[in-house]
Amino acid sequence: MKEPIHYNVCPICDSPDIDFVFKAEDTTVSHQKFPIWHCNKCTARFTQDVPEERHIGAYYRSSAYISHSNTSKGFINKLYHSVRSVTLQSKRKLVETYAGKGNLLDVGAGTGAFASVMQKNGWNVTGLEPDATARANAKKDFDIELLTGQDIFGLEHNYFDVITLWHVLEHIHQVHIYLDLMFALLKKDGILIVAVPNYTSHDAKVYKEKWAAYDVPRHLYHFSPASMQQLLELHQFTNIIQKPMWFDSFYVSVLSEKIASGDTNIIKAFANGTISNIKAINNPSRCSSVIYVAKK
Numbered sequence: 009m010k011e012p013i014h015y016n017v018c019p020i021c022d023s024p025d026i027d028f029v030f031k032a033e034d035t036t037v038s039h040q041k042f043p044i045w046h047c048n049k050c051t052a053r054f055t056q057d058v059p060e061e062r063h064i065g066a067y068y069r070s071s072a073y074i075s076h077s078n079t080s081k082g083f084i085n086k087l088y089h090s091v092r093s094v095t096l097q098s099k100r101k102l103v104e105t106y107a108g109k110g111n112l113l114d115v116g117a118g119t120g121a122f123a124s125v126m127q128k129n130g131w132n133v134t135g136l137e138p139d140a141t142a143r144a145n146a147k148k149d150f151d152i153e154l155l156t157g158q159d160i161f162g163l164e165h166n167y168f169d170v171i172t173l174w175h176v177l178e179h180i181h182q183v184h185i186y187l188d189l190m191f192a193l194l195k196k197d198g199i200l201i202v203a204v205p206n207y208t209s210h211d212a213k214v215y216k217e218k219w220a221a222y223d224v225p226r227h228l229y230h231f232s233p234a235s236m237q238q239l240l241e242l243h244q245f246t247n248i249i250q251k252p253m254w255f256d257s258f259y260v261s262v263l264s265e266k267i268a269s270g271d272t273n274i275i276k277a278f279a280n281g282t283i284s285n286i287k288a289i290n291n292p293s294r295c296s297s298v299i300y301v302a303k304k
Contacts, residue, residue, distance in 0.1 A: 012057040015045070019183070020229060020239055023049035028056075030217040032224045035267050037070050042224040044217070052235035053207055058225040061181040067226055068139060095255055096125045102251065103170055104129075106199045106301055110169030113193065115186075116176030117154050120146030127152070134168075136160055165192045172201045175297070178227045187243040194304040200245055202300045203253060208232045209296045210284035211261050220263035221256075221296070233293035236300055245302035250292040257281035257288075257296035 017024045025048040031041040032055075043056040059067065099122060103112070109130045114123045117135035119142050127133045137143050138157030146152045171190050180186050190200060205221035206212065207230045212219045222230060231239075233250060240248055258281035265277040281296070288295040 010063050011060050013060060013181075014057055015054060018047035018050060018052060019054050020052040020235055021047060021050035021242075023047055025049050029053065032217045032219075032222045033267075034067065034224050034226075035220075036223070036226075037067050040225075044222060044224070044230065047235070050235045050238050051232040052239075053230035053232075055222075055224045055228055055230075058228055064181075064225065065139075092121065095253075096122055099172075099174065100125055100129060102299065102301075103172065103199075103201065106201075107170045111167055113163070113168045113171045113190075115160070115171060115173045115190070116179065117146065117152075118142050120150040120152035120154055122172070122174060123152050123154070124150035134163070160186070160189060160193075163193055166195050168193050168198060169195055170199045170201065174203045175205070177202050178204050178229050178231065181228060183229065183239075184243070187239070187245075191244055191304060196304065198304045200240075200300075200302045200304070202236070202240075202302070203297055204231045204236065204300075205256070205260070206231065206233065206293070206295060206298045209257070209294055210287045211257050211264065211280050211296050214280050214284075215261075215264040215268055218264055218268040219260070220267055221260050233298060236298070240300060240302050245304065247303040249301045251299040251301060252285075252288055252292040252295040253297035253299060254285055254295070257284040260296050 018026055026045050027048065029044045029046045031043050033039060033041050042058065044053055045056050046053050110132065112126055112131045112133050114133060114135045117123045117137045120135060123133045123135040135152060135154040136157055136159060137146065137154040143154045146154050171194060177183065194200065237248055258278055261277040261281040262272065262274065265273045284296050292298055
């Protein structure tokens, strides 16, 4: 790995008050272990010694990486596909709760499933995806032409009614630059919707360094609700509302159980996912993954 990034301050809030937590293994590609550190000021966590942006592509090259390959091989990927149609429609309904039809930018569109749903429901959709394989699969599977990640810098300001990032923000090296840019791309009163894993959830506490949503080194940051709130406010977003992602606790627990025990123990994984959701029923900030809806 060339020129790893080592932080001496928190990459989210710039505080030097940071501490080592534990090492987590990249179980998808390299099987390297990466340190995860914690910021005592904003409570964000981050992966230490990650590859620079130009070198991290190798860590996404796996047929098992479903967001790029759209594979349905294996039990876990079949499980993902079995609930995807439900989650896609729930995402659409969430977007339309806060905005009528208009211009939507989907950042990190993967294989284009969400972009396709929104386009079929009357939205003018622009999708961005840095991975060439994922863009090719989007064209093949959904006939969607996605732009590259770098194309975001050429998009028209004050144009989009909604910008969505479904489990994408944690992958972005230049997180502050991108959030400033997305603020500029949104129309007045435009809506930003960001979904990220929540390391303060029950299932994360159960699985610790084996929690699949740490997903090192692809996940550069690991957010708590408090750190996401601070990050969005830092970039001028307001009226921040938290929404739960109920299915993620089960999916992540199944993946985590496989990492922790080497076995797909569905009963144990679903029990942990159920407990995680019960603890979050009246408090979305305790959910395995949280959606943040913010206004420009």
